[in-house]
Amino acid sequence: MTVRTALLQGTQLLEEGRVSAPRLTAEVLLSHAIRCDRSWLYAHDNEELREVWWIHFGRYLHERLQGKPTQYITKRQEFYGREFLVSPAVLIPRPETEHAVESALRRLPESPGTVVDVGTGSGAIAITIALESGARVQATDLSAEALAVAASNARKLGASVGFVQCDLLSAVRDSSVQLVVSNPPYIPEDDKSVTQREVLEFEPHLALFGGPDGMEIFRRLAVEAARVLRPGGWLIMEVAYNADRRVRDLLEPKWTNVQVETDLAGLPRVVSAQWPGPIGGGTP
Ligand SMILES: C[S@@+](CC[C@H](N)C(=O)[O-])C[C@H]1O[C@@H](n2cnc3c(N)ncnc32)[C@H](O)[C@@H]1O
Structure with missing residues (x-):
């Protein structure tokens, strides 16, 4: 042969x-x-x-x-020009998520403060931002197994990222964070029957499902991000292609500069918003 x-x-x-x-x-x-x-x-x-x-x-x-995805067989996936280790404990990083990274990089000032990646999975977003910008980056995840994969990726790629196991931003005490970025779980629980079999059977459900309507993490993250961001700091979130309106509605009453960015297919993919701070602020 x-x-x-x-x-x-x-x-x-x-x-x-x-x-x-x-x-x-x-x-x-x-x-x-x-x-x-x-x-x-x-x-x-x-x-x-x-x-x-x-x-x-x-x-x-x-x-x-x-049905096992190729990336879980080869244990690798390319993201933003770098090779990341993946395991079934983490979501396979998607090319669309590079838009969230680009949006974050564009909004970082020349001497960036702290950036926090919420729900880091393989560490793709946090590590890329750390390597591309030199910002101080922290990354959280509920899953200890995911954080172990992310820490291996940071070591392999030479990125300095602080990893912490917690619910969203609960372990972040800093209240002057420059930017919070997240690709949260956003598939509605009710969509289980229509979610691709390969995704449903092989990718971690903690990384996929965001409550009955897919909005649960967005709602909680909007509140928590307001607590840690400095005035003028940015919240950048990847959204489902059909959820941008709902995420904007969620943010618009309290946040400023709420913007939607589209992906290469022209679909809404990233929602970003700026925290105005105490003047005109309060909690969202
Ligand atoms: C959609 S995946 C994104 C992974 C990675 N950031 C990426 O873009 O490839 C969502 C991640 O959020 C984590 N997660 C889910 N609920 C969480 C919570 N309440 N607090 C922190 N992390 C959470 C999951 O474990 C998963 O790693």
Whole structure:
């Protein structure tokens, strides 16, 4: 069995199993089995597969056909040009979330104060902001397992981020935070039946569901962010493509500069707002 035949057979199996991007997936899984780059496959398509490669490739194909996302098989996902470790304890970072990072980076002044990433998961947002801006970054999550993955990513990528296990911002005592950023769980519990099977069966439910209407964490986070932000500080949240109106309505009575940013598909993706401080403030 050569590399070329293994790829053809793998692609066919994935196609029959209706896995999306079957050829690409077969290449990613085979290169993971061989522990090589995908480019190595092209240069060695007549190479005989060693038995151990074939065994690993077979197992990965089987797992993928059972619905396990490729990233949980390879334990990696690229985000903002860097490779992050992922495990089933964390949400696989999505490309759309890079918009929240960009929005945060744009709003940080030249000498940024503290930034807090709420619900950090793999640490993708917190670590990217720390590396791109040099800001002092703290990151929270309820899940100790997720925080362990995030801390490994910070070590691997050389980012200095303080991780704390807590509910939203409850452990943050600072009241002069520059910016709070979050990609919170926002799928309505009622949408369980329509959520993609792969997501529902393999990604952590704590990372997905935001109460009956998907708004629970937004409501609580708006209150908590107001407590920790300095006057003029920003709250930046990723939202479901159809929830921007509700999140704006939630913020508009008390926050200023409430803005919605769209993703590359033109869908609402990020809502940001500025905390005006005690004048005209109070709690939201
Ligand atoms: C949608 S995931 C986002 C993960 C990561 N920030 C990203 O964008 O890829 C939401 C994260 O929030 C965490 N989480 C859920 N409820 C939380 C809470 N009440 N307090 C802190 N973290 C929470 C979950 O464990 C999960 O890691």
